Amino acid sequence: METEGIYTDIKPFAVHDGPGIRTTLFLKGCPLRCIWCHNPETIHREPELELTASRCILCGKCAEVCPRHRIENGIHCMDRAGCTACGKCAEACPSGALQICGQKITVAEAFRILTADRMFYETSGGGVTLSGGEPLLQPEFCAELFRKLHESGIHTALDTCGNVSWRNFERVLPWTDLVLFDVKGIDPEVHRKCTGSANGVILENLRKLDAQGISLEIRMPLMPGWNDSEEDIRKAGEFFARFRNGPVRVRLLACHDLARSKYAAIGAPDTMPHGVSLARIPGIAKMLSRYPVRIMN
Amino acid sequence: MTGFELDKQYLDHDFENPGNPETGLSAEAIEEGLLQLLEREKDSSHTMIKAKAFSYILDNMRITTSPQDLFVTLGVWGRKPFEKTIQPIWEKSLFENVLKDSLPHRQKLDETGVVQFFFDFWHTVPDWDAVLTLGFSGLQARAEEAEKRFFERVGSAMTPENRDFFSSVRIEYEAVQRLMDRICIRAEKSGCGAETAEALRHLRDGAAETFYEALLQIWLYFQLSEYADCIQTRSFGNLDRVLYPYYVSNLKSGALTRQDVRMIFRNFMHKVSSMHYYVGHPFYFGGTNRDGTSVINELSYLILDEYGKMGIYDPKLQIKVAENTPRDFIDQALSLIRSGRSSIVFVGEPCIRKTMIAAGYSEEEARTADIKGCYEYSVRGKAVETAPIILSLPLIVLRTMRESTEFPSFNDFMQKCLDNVEAFCDDSITIANGFEKYLDRVNPAPLFSGTSASSLEKGVDGYAKGAVYNNSNIWLMGPATATNSLAMIRKYVYETNRITLEEFRNALDADWKGYEELHTLILNDPDKFGNDREMPDRIMQELVETAVMRINGRRNGRGGFYTTALHSAFNFVTQGQVAPATPDGRRSGEEFSKNISVQPGSNRNGVTATIRSVLKLDTTHFMGDFPLDVMLHPSAVSGADGLNAMRALMLTYILHDGHAIHFNVFSIATLKEAQAHPEKYRDLQVRVCGWNVIWNNLSRSEQESYLVQAEASGRGV
Numbered sequence A: 001m002e003t004e005g006i007y008t009d010i011k012p013f014a015v016h017d018g019p020g021i022r023t024t025l026f027l028k029g030c031p032l033r034c035i036w037c038h039n040p041e042t043i044h045r046e047p048e049l050e051l052t053a054s055r056c057i058l059c060g061k062c063a064e065v066c067p068r069h070r071i072e073n074g075i076h077c078m079d080r081a082g083c084t085a086c087g088k089c090a091e092a093c094p095s096g097a098l099q100i101c102g103q104k105i106t107v108a109e110a111f112r113i114l115t116a117d118r119m120f121y122e123t124s125g126g127g128v129t130l131s132g133g134e135p136l137l138q139p140e141f142c143a144e145l146f147r148k149l150h151e152s153g154i155h156t157a158l159d160t161c162g163n164v165s166w167r168n169f170e171r172v173l174p175w176t177d178l179v180l181f182d183v184k185g186i187d188p189e190v191h192r193k194c195t196g197s198a199n200g201v202i203l204e205n206l207r208k209l210d211a212q213g214i215s216l217e218i219r220m221p222l223m224p225g226w227n228d229s230e231e232d233i234r235k236a237g238e239f240f241a242r243f244r245n246g247p248v249r250v251r252l253l254a255c256h257d258l259a260r261s262k263y264a265a266i267g268a269p270d271t272m273p274h275g276v277s278l279a280r281i282p283g284i285a286k287m288l289s290r291y292p293v294r295i296m297n
Numbered sequence B: 001m002t003g004f005e006l007d008k009q010y011l012d013h014d015f016e017n018p019g020n021p022e023t024g025l026s027a028e029a030i031e032e033g034l035l036q037l038l039e040r041e042k043d044s045s046h047t048m049i050k051a052k053a054f055s056y057i058l059d060n061m062r063i064t065t066s067p068q069d070l071f072v073t074l075g076v077w078g079r080k081p082f083e084k085t086i087q088p089i090w091e092k093s094l095f096e097n098v099l100k101d102s103l104p105h106r107q108k109l110d111e112t113g114v115v116q117f118f119f120d121f122w123h124t125v126p127d128w129d130a131v132l133t134l135g136f137s138g139l140q141a142r143a144e145e146a147e148k149r150f151f152e153r154v155g156s157a158m159t160p161e162n163r164d165f166f167s168s169v170r171i172e173y174e175a176v177q178r179l180m181d182r183i184c185i186r187a188e189k190s191g192c193g194a195e196t197a198e199a200l201r202h203l204r205d206g207a208a209e210t211f212y213e214a215l216l217q218i219w220l221y222f223q224l225s226e227y228a229d230c231i232q233t234r235s236f237g238n239l240d241r242v243l244y245p246y247y248v249s250n251l252k253s254g255a256l257t258r259q260d261v262r263m264i265f266r267n268f269m270h271k272v273s274s275m276h277y278y279v280g281h282p283f284y285f286g287g288t289n290r291d292g293t294s295v296i297n298e299l300s301y302l303i304l305d306e307y308g309k310m311g312i313y314d315p316k317l318q319i320k321v322a323e324n325t326p327r328d329f330i331d332q333a334l335s336l337i338r339s340g341r342s343s344i345v346f347v348g349e350p351c352i353r354k355t356m357i358a359a360g361y362s363e364e365e366a367r368t369a370d371i372k373g374c375y376e377y378s379v380r381g382k383a384v385e386t387a388p389i390i391l392s393l394p395l396i397v398l399r400t401m402r403e404s405t406e407f408p409s410f411n412d413f414m415q416k417c418l419d420n421v422e423a424f425c426d427d428s429i430t431i432a433n434g435f436e437k438y439l440d441r442v443n444p445a446p447l448f449s450g451t452s453a454s455s456l457e458k459g460v461d462g463y464a465k466g467a468v469y470n471n472s473n474i475w476l477m478g479p480a481t482a483t484n485s486l487a488m489i490r491k492y493v494y495e496t497n498r499i500t501l502e503e504f505r506n507a508l509d510a511d512w513k514g515y516e517e518l519h520t521l522i523l524n525d526p527d528k529f530g531n532d533r534e535m536p537d538r539i540m541q542e543l544v545e546t547a548v549m550r551i552n553g554r555r556n557g558r559g560g561f562y563t564t565a566l567h568s569a570f571n572f573v574t575q576g577q578v579a580p581a582t583p584d585g586r587r588s589g590e591e592f593s594k595n596i597s598v599q600p601g602s603n604r605n606g607v608t609a610t611i612r613s614v615l616k617l618d619t620t621h622f623m624g625d626f627p628l629d630v631m632l633h634p635s636a637v638s639g640a641d642g643l644n645a646m647r648a649l650m651l652t653y654i655l656h657d658g659h660a661i662h663f664n665v666f667s668i669a670t671l672k673e674a675q676a677h678p679e680k681y682r683d684l685q686v687r688v689c690g691w692n693v694i695w696n697n698l699s700r701s702e703q704e705s706y707l708v709q710a711e712a713s714g715r716g717v
């Protein structure tokens, strides 16, 4: 049987996910639980029903196919308990308000979609990025897809949180041109607070990638008050200073809270802190530039 | 340019001022005078009357020269007295007399709303090289010489038309000389700068010798042609090329500094901007020289930089991009666009070259074609092109729906629709051929013809087959709306059988009221043009190629051929406003799709998919033009990555033979904020079609439809 992946979205004309014009495929399932997660729909591996209330025209079609939906007093109500994400209601919904998030896709189909923009990759030096979620939770799919892309001359970038077994990296690295590696905190406690997990495996994987001379770009999501203290930045700088293949490229990512509505759409509790870190980025960049790193912002 | 300071305040209001009464008559008095002249001269040929009318206007127009201005303002601005008085009388009488047999046919076509006809005097570019190297007096001398040679060649075979033509050119250029005398006297009197007075004297007596004189010459010709002769000058040309020799020599001799050049240009651009002309006055940069090198030079960068600092949207600029256009120049333009200066468009030389060579033009003509208007192009110095017909494709689909409800299959429906496209092409060509024969009877063009070596050689007006190339363009309007409508008919009537054709018609008649569910379904349906989906993209191909097969190469009424353009001007808005709902989900009154762009709100797969869809068409079939509008969210093009992506997007389109592409980069939040607080955003501009408009000048409904498109791109598409 052909290898299948489970994905949430395909974003064409992605320009900040590696060099050039890219297409980013978001795979579903993630081992971390970052409080600021901008793609909460990619956390769980299983398909989920997404409801975008603003698109609902109250036609009642969903209620005709499933008792979990009701139109009451001109309002669409939904009881998620027991929903199997079978997709019947989404199929009946004319407005796109209901959608199943998490579709299966074969390597061949993904390859076909992801190569459609080849001419843009060629003029821009771009390619394909796998993101998520954590793509390396689906290592077979990633490896096969990257191999096909790589063999047809398309640049491949892997956006990873790093919290997977090194074996998973090994499956994919032969066909990976660039690893975009998220660093959410060097201090284990800070990391645990932000993501729910320790960072031992993550930092070890990052060291190995460096040791093997893999092309790397570190991405640091910064949430005010959570992982952006002077201490946090100093520790990061010191960690990067020990890289064998320095200076490593680092991109500072400002957190925003525009994804809040996504939590509601999948009926998940909203964990996003309030606040935007854009204004702090230049100051942090300056702090970090004391260390041997190449700031990409 | 010692001591000259730019007075923005003064220039901003320059054109509101009709000029000092001492220097001439009011516009009303000139209009009155023209009607009397028409009465007096009624037995003369139109050519002679036009020349005399032009002389009369020039002898009586007011002149403003001022120490605050390096240029000269002629008091016909905005009034176009000839176009207001004599031209409409001649137009009317043409239809009522010469063309009276075709009148019922024309009226029938008019009633359908599908076709719009135009006497088009708005799409020519003079031979700027001739205007600059010869000057007014040199052009006059060349015309007299040509007349002599013509007479020697044909002798008594010289027709009255030939004789009137040469006389009319002589009369108009003599009038220009008298006007130049008046301007020079006025310049002395009004105490305008010594340099200005001297430059004007030089231009009275001969050709431009300095950078400043060259730009002043262009400016004077432009005003006279556009506002006195009523032949629109549809581009100032590629100023970086024509002005470069003057620039180099003036810098070398020390006559000018770069700072002077900047100031002269600033003054020039302020004048253009202060006209507030809604379609804008363009000039363009770049392209390739005769010898194959890039036109882009030091002056190109300087002009663009100065434009960038000014915060104006007219003149609008085109950048002719070839394989060898320097990347840093492109980036300079993209940076401006990214910061909201959307009055800059990229036009692809590779597409133009291939299209023109396929149509039989020489390699050099194809390489050096002038960009004009919004994004059109034509052979430099040799063409009189017109756009006499606009066809509304969405209305043809609607008519087909009304003809019968008994189409057994979608193919039958489609075939009928294509038959209708062909019939409308044929019928409108018949009508346009009838009236285009007489363009020179409605508005002869002696001033313009005097710049055309070919007209002088042939001894006839540029608009009477005088040019080497006399093509006419048919604009197909709303191709994406029409395509999406056909795709939805196919899907919902013939594939899913959700609705009958008759019910569909009822839904449109009700403007979707009572059909909300179907409406929502259709609005959300991704099978629309621009999403790189096979079905709608194939329909688009069939639709426009059917028109192309019927149009391209057909003979027009002026000794040239028809070409096809996917160009909508502003008609996609104005025609949309009066059109009923269409099967693609568009409500009555909403705009149609513009150019070859997607219907607002129908883009599901992003800008790259749109470009892929668009490039499935053979762009070389559209010699008129083939412009694509792309909306980008600022976050998508921020930083160095963003600039790189934007450049790649543009180059991919152009190197794959796309014709013109323009970007609107905006943030929805800004636009909404501007809706709420218009007073704070008086200068915010968006590009609507080939030109820019101030956001707050759009009606609320236009703003809303713009936001629909904006929001679609904000979702990352």
Ligand code: SF4
Pocket (backbone or CB within 6 Å): A049, A065, A066, A067, A068, A069, A082, A083, A084, A085, A086, A087, A088, A089, A090
């Ligand atoms: S996805 Fe299936 S189970 Fe869940 S609400 Fe919809 S129809 Fe019911």
Ligand code: SF4
Pocket (backbone or CB within 6 Å): A055, A056, A057, A058, A059, A060, A061, A062, A063, A069, A076, A092, A093, A094, A095, A096, A097, A098
């Ligand atoms: S089917 Fe969709 S649009 Fe209709 S009521 Fe349900 S959620 Fe709303």
